Structure formats: structure tokens, C-alpha cells
Amino acid sequence: MTGGEDSIGSDFLGLLVKAHHDANDSQRISVDDLIDNCKTFYVAGQETTNSLLAWTVFLLAHHTDWQEEARKEVLQIFGKQTPNPDGIAKLKTMSMVINECLRLYSPVGTLSRKTEREVKLGKLIVPANVDLLMSCLSLHHDPLIWGQDAQLFKPERFAEGVAKATNNKAGAFLPFGVGPRTYVGLNFATMEAKIALSMVLQRYSFTLSPGYVHLPLQQVTNRPLRGVQVMLYSL
Template sequence: MDIIKKREEKVKLGEIDNYGTDFLGLLLQAYHDVDENRRILVEDLIDECKTFYIVGQEPINSLLSWTVLLLAIHTDWQEKAREEVIELFGHQNPHPDDLSKLNIVTMIINEALRLYPPAVGFPRKCDSEVRLGKFILPANIHLFISNLVAHHDPGIWGDDAHLFNPERFSGGVAKATSNNVAAYFPFGFGPRTCVGFNFATMGAKIVLMMILQRYRFTLSPAYVHSPVVHFVLYPQHGIQVILHSLKSEEGPS
């Protein structure tokens, strides 16, 4: 509520001329809408903010867990990512506005999302009959569209579809998928794309960069690979890694 009140106060005092175009700003505009039929209640506003946070937080946890696992196994890519982060930011905390400068880290994040998407599929309903290739989908049937299947399809990704290879995203997502939007959709696609998409990827990148600046990490022998789905895809027994402090490696100054 404090954040909401501060934004409202700035508009009231004339410090800003609108509530903003971010998610909170759009909700506040709906809350203050002159049309009572379109206006939302304060309870709705708070609930939407909570939903946005939770929907963004869970994918961050999932994405970060699997990315750390993959880099703990593929230490060559871990070193490449660390070199990029140190070159761009040194040991300073990264700023969200600078994330677009990252190439290798973005490739790694994209590949982690391909192999371990937070949501493994999306339920949909056909409003009308649809022809899909040689199939005819009747109206009112329910479908489950699995991105996990699409992301591991050798027909799309090649014979190494099951392997961790961030290089496939070196030219961006569009090039990696030959502009096929149905080949890669870790957060869904179209108007129902997950609202936490940018929040999740940005948060995961920032935390990952801070880890890379401070530690090397390798996979612990105690790790047991057991992905399960509970709202998002996550490691049932957690991710056990062995951390090596970069500061201790540098020795006393």
C-alpha cells in the first residue's frame, strides 16, 4: 500500500502528470477510472500486484535453479559468462538498464529456458473448429500445448536437442527458431504470454551475475536429478553445488 500511496501522492502534488505506464501505473489508472463500470476496487488492485509478484517470483526461482545447475556442470560456459560479466561490470552490482549489453549470459538463459521452461505447457480451449495440418480440432475441446515437447524436438533443434548448447542462440531467438514462434515459448506466446516474463528473466540475470562475480561453482556429488512440476518446473531435491569464493582465490591484497 505504501508504494501505491506514494505514486498517488506524486500525481496529486503534480510531481508527475500520470500514474505511469508500468504494471502498477495501469492498475492505478483502472482504480481511478472515471467510468465506474470499468473501475477496479482497491482489493482488486492489491490482489493483482500480489499475483504479479508471485507469478514473477516463482519463474525466477525455477530459472535460476536450472541455470546454476547447467553452469555447475558446464564450467566452460560458466567461465565465458563470468568473463563477460567482469568485463562489462567489474565487481560493481549490475544495473537493470545494462542487461541488454549481455550476450553470453542471455544465450545461457535462453538455453536454460529451452531445456527447463518454468511452465511445461499451457491449457487452451478451441472456441471453434480449427484445421491444424492433417488434424481437425472440434470446437469446445481442451488442449494442452507442451513447450517441453517443442523445445526438445530434434526436428526443430537438431540431433543435439537434448544437450545444453547456448551457442544455438548466438544469433537471437528468431534465428535459432527460423522465426517459428511455436518452436520456443517458455512463457507462452501471444496475448496470453506470462506477465512475469520480463520480471523473471531480468531478476534471474541480475542474481546470476552477482553469483558469477563472487563464486565459482561445481556440482555436488549429493545432487539427484529429479525435475517435478508444482506450479513451475523445479528440482524436487534442490540444487546442491560446491561454491569456491573468488575472493579467496585472489588471495590477500
């Protein structure tokens, strides 16, 4: 490493490099840790955001009334100017749309956890070293939680926040996990998606292409197998 610590930079990679060279042995990270964190942030982070953006564009192309509502909000807050953090925080309609998209098409369909010791889950006793799989998609489409319209795109269900939408059922909405192991890039991915969508809505209206075929595929993430083809119209 040359140029001194000040030349490393203060972005995410710079912070990791500084941590690798930390003078405190207890806080220093290994090269493997540095590489693994880069993989998580740049690969997993990109993949989940891509999935969120693809399905949100699909839903807005299909539900053009909500597309117009989201565009009206974006233009009211930003006009044709580049989106800024203060304005992004005021995008209530877009937040509702994104939450509903995360519910219907969670980027990660299944979460896994491994028990370190014997635990009690409800009436079940789970031994140590057992892999547990939780289906986000099943929870997010459960009529007992979301009502008989659980299969429908209704962003208004999030008008008063997640707790109200889930009837205060903890853990019912977990597109990025829940608890201490919630996906570390949650806020970054959401902010990234809002900026990208705002810039699209400022410039274009769009509808689904006649050639679009609806084929969701659950691999690492939940993605449209053949992509999302839309017809763009310049504003």
C-alpha cells in the same frame, strides 16, 4: 484510502490501486481483479524466476566452461559494480545461457488454451469449448527442430537469436508462451534473473555438490525436487 492519489505510488501495486479508483467506469478494475493481478505478478512471477535461476545455476555448475565465459562477460561489463540496465542489455553470453536453460528446463512445461469457437488446426477441426494442452518440453527437445543434439546444453545455438536457433519455425520456442497471451512478466523475469546471476558470478565460482540428485519435478513449474546443491568458492 487516505493521503490522496499522489501518495499511492507509481509501482505495480500503486497502478492497480489507481485503476481500482479510476473515475472512468469502463477502465475501473474490481477488487478481485486487483487481487488476481497481484497473485499473478508476485506469486507466479516469483515461482517462474526461481525455477529459471535454479536450473541455470545447475547447468553452469555442471558446465564450468560456460560459467567462466559468463563470468568473464559480467566482469568485463560491470567489474565489481552493481549491475545496471544498460550493462544488462549487453550480456550476450548470459542471454544465450538463459535461453538454452529455458529450452531444456522450461519453467512451465505445459500451456493450456480453450477454444471459444470452432477452429481449424492444420487438418483438424476443433469444436468450441475444447481444452488444448501444448507441451513446451516436447517442442524444446524435438530433434526435428533443434537437431540431434537437442538433449545437450549448447548455448551457442542461440548465438544468432531465437529465429536462427529454431530455423524460423514459429512457436518452436515458447518458455513463456507465445502470441498475445505471452506471459506478461517475461521481460521482468529475464531482467531479474540476469541481475541475480551477474551478482553471483561477480562473487563466487561454483560446482555441483557430490550430494546432488537430479530429480526434475513438473508441478505448477518445473523444479528440482531436492533443490540444487552447489559448492561455492569465493572469488
